[in-house]
Amino acid sequence: MERLIGAAAAYQIFCGDKRADKLSHAYMLYFADARNLRAALKLFALQFFGAEKEDRNGRLILSEGLSDLKVYPRPSLKLTADAAAEIVAAAALKPLEFDKKLYVISDFQTASPIFQNKLLKVLEEPPAGVHFLLGTTSLAPVLDTVKSRVKLLEVPLFTPAEIFGALERSGKNELNAQVAQACGGVLGVAQDMLGGGWYKEVADAAREICAADSVKKAAAAAFRYGDIKHKSELLSEMQRVYFGEVKAYAERADYRGKISKGAAIYAVESINDAFADLKFNANFSSLLYDFLLRVVKNNK
Secondary structure (H helix, E strand, C coil): CHHHHHHCHHHHHHHHHHHCCCCCCEEEEEECCCCCHHHHHHHHHHHHCCCCCCCHHHHHHHCCCCCCEEEECCCCCCCCHHHHHHHHHHHCCCCCCCCCEEEEECCHHHCCHHHHHHHHHHHHCCCCCEEEEEEECCCCCCCHHHHCCCEEEEECCCCHHHHHHHHHHHCCCCCHHHHHHHCCCCHHHHHHHHHHHHHHHHHHHHHHHHCCCCHHHHHHHHHHCCCCCCHHHHHHHHHHHHHHHHHHHHHCCCCCCCCCHHHHHHHHHHHHHHHHHHHCCCCHHHHHHHHHHHHHHHHC
């Protein structure tokens, strides 16, 4: 992940501010990766203090043990009103080792309006040497009054090639390329997909289901995978497989898939209805069977 973050424009902007000695008193990092958000924020903290991950200060930053770095929420705790009061009170104290302090607040999308409102004054007029780095996976829950007091740094979704490279650097896996295409540009999602071995089951199931081109095959697939654990993930993978068919038809005039181009387009669009049905607790086996029957009908 370090290489991905290091190449991001948001990180380069932050580093530029540091080199020019023009660090803003408050930043907000928008990074849609819940699994890696906290770690990404600490990479910014390394730059803030001019530390390398291998040196003493770097190790303390990564372990959240540096005296002038405070990372919230505390392990297993939430961003409560008490936590906000603690931050405001601690910000008034002078740094211990450096001439500045950094307050890192991860998972800001979970912060209540009460927590956010308690921070407004200190975000707008922090004590000398005090800086804030807020991290969120979504901007929607963040109050406009908070947004107006921070400099926004946005890390966009990564490309499949970038995700694949990061996965390969972490360890070779025959599923890396497939996961990189299916994770939606979020490294943490890709890592979760590879963890526990569930993605291979879902991917194999999606390929079998999407190959159903008759009523008999549709019934067999629906029966076999009606009790699969990762139902929404299966629908997402099915949509990706069908979209791959649509793309192949668009790119190759001589392409002949298991289903027609029209049926593949219909399937991509209709899976959105399947998601809605699943949300309302539809029987998954029946849902699959009904969906596949309509795809088979369109195919004919």
